[in-house]
Amino acid sequence: MSKILVVDDEKSIRDALSDILIEEGYEVLTGEDGEDGWSKLQDEKIDLVLCDIKMPKMDGMELLGKVSEEGLDIPFVMISAHGTIDTAVDATKKGAYDFIQKPPDLNRILLTVRNALESSKLTTETKVLRKKVSKGFEIIGESKGIAEVKETIEKVAPTEARVLIHGENGTGKELVARWLHEKSTRSKAPLVEVNCAAIPSELIESELFGHEKGSFTSAHKQRIGKFEQAHGGTLFLDEIGDMSLSAQAKVLRALQDKKINRVGGDKSISVDVRVLAATNKNLKQEIEKGNFREDLYHRLSVMVITVPPLRERKEDITLLSEHFLEQVATEYGTAKKELEGGAIDQLQKYDWTGNIRELRNVIERLVIMSQDTIKVGDVKKYVET
Template identity: 45%
Template sequence: MSKVLAIDDDLGFLRSLESLLKYKKIEVDTIQNPLDAEELSKRNCYDCILLDVEMPEMNGFDLLRKFNEVCPSTPLIMISGKSGIPDAVQAIKCGAYDFIEKPLEAERLLIAIQNATNKKILLEDKQNLINDLSPFYHMTGESVAHRSLLQIIQKYAPTDIKTLILGETGVGKELVAGAIHYNSKRAGKPFIKINCAAIPGELLESELFGHSKGSYTNAISDYEGKFLRANGGTLFLDEIGDMELLLQAKLLRVLESGEVEPVGSATPKKVDVRVVTASNKNLNTMIETGKFRKDLFHRINALTITVPPLRERKEDIPLLSRFFLHEFAKIYNKRLVDITPDAMDMLIAYDYPGNIRELKNMIENVAILTNNVIIDHDDLLQAFPILRSFSLLPMQNSLLESATDHFERDYIIQKLTENNWKIVRTASELGIDRTSLFKKMKKFGITKPKGH
């Protein structure tokens, strides 16, 4: 449903407009005083704004310029009962999407709103694509391991070789898949992602291959599935090691034939898709225990890319930390310039079991809490008090390992307490899966207190 803001000093006009738009299932807010418009636009996400040209409190053109600064991606339609061609030309020059004269023709207005809404969607999609099309899909680093990874991507991305990405949770396997896609000849086509561990097995088949209307109880319409959506582009299957054996066989058949057969349909459909897979599990061990098909493994594994954990590329921590800091500065509208050497040393000393995702979460917490322009030692301790002992660690290996375990145990307890001992939410904040969290709780003897 579209959401529109209408600004006009004529209350009767606003009431008529509100009736029309609500009848057409368009959500609308109306205000008579243009001085209230800017604040309202900041609190709401409008798909289109309708703006009168002549109002007592403020000229419509002045408000148009203000909106272009505050919400530049939101199309504005100027409305007037007294203006002529010169005003229409001026409105378009000032950035208005359209200009409509009163009395309004309902069909003309509704078409203009629909077109304006479509324009906003296209602009947002374009901006997202521009963001994603950064040279290596937001991959940041300067270590030897990182540069080696980029070289592999540069070499193999232009081909259609089926690629398996391996690495621990949170290392950035999805970023590698994105970099492969956006540096390939398929870059202008869809990049579709699906996490095989996040969808129950009985639903994953439909998500991948689609289904026909009536094929099962809740199949009220045809659904094309991820393979068909990715046609011409790349399909990224994350956590493929969690896929059930029966579905593995069906996936193998699709990869061999290049055809998908939607659930409930006997008609196969041809697809042209590059498949990139990822796993944080040892698939060779799973093959030995009969939990993963050997033939599927060889089909998806023409090229294996192993993404190193963050603890093996600590040279990248300063660059990543500053990258995340500047990103969160934009998101939270704060002036955050840099990180002091002492604070950076603390960040580098930690081993990050949750890898880059954990570092990102840590920087976000600090960015929210700090009142400083430059993040210092105290900012980190404010967000993560248990870093205090970590910052004073002696660097002998045995003592370091012991202190790291101590820090990790305290940190896990802190996050569990903050999240009322909810495992899934805590695991997400730590940047690990819930199975890994259970293992760590067992390792460190962490048990849920009574009453939780």
């Protein structure tokens, strides 16, 4: 049941609003002025405030401002008999959900209340989901190599610099890209990922830049490419070392001109994207072999972040294992299993050619096959060497 606070210095208004809201199944508290309302907000968990503007002691605008300053995420619906367009605009700028003139139309009040509560619920769910997603994509570790990666992310993320992320398969290059986006000024816009190695060379240009209907045999309708989808946000080109030379040329042009052309189209489309790229290849060697454009390399590598392999950061295996044990337990809906000290020591003896991805798979295998505590013998038995 949602709890609504009605703040108004007119008892008749408080009573009328309380009666109609209670009839609709809401729990209602009242305050006779801004100070009384602020006291209620401190003592109770309020889901929505209906607030008069002109009141003694502390008026509605002051109360709204105080709630905003304290960081309380509570929707306000302002009500006033002295409303003007300027007042409504000012209230909205200060964070009010809506502005209603007195005498209030009760049907409009109820509709506004329902909409405000639903909007607040969706906002809260989105924040919770974002926190869960962020937690699921943490960069785990305290080793020197990972500390340097995290420090670089903190410095580079707020800028518009392009970043080339280098590392072996399974080291977590995509996590670095995700955190560069999450900590950037573009975090509310989309992060669009493209695995260049997974797309056939004849389709990569259509995937990146889109195509017009009829531009080739199977182009039955217009398609929007990844560059356009990422407009205003971040485009992550994973395994860019596997991109064809013809596609590289078009990516270079897009970065230079900030414009793209769909396949089969002659119209230039402006795009505002920050490009992050990742590869497990030595691109300088690929340039010497003629497999990668040197000019594109220099466009992409304003900053280079190298993610160390797990064999060079074995001191992080304890933290990573604990993280994966919690993750697997959550996914399976079971109690978290423990790793005895000797089992951790045994895990640190392996080279982990598959890096973090391999360790994650091994922990899941151990959770499935072991008893409540994972022992040294389990590790020796179920880790492939």
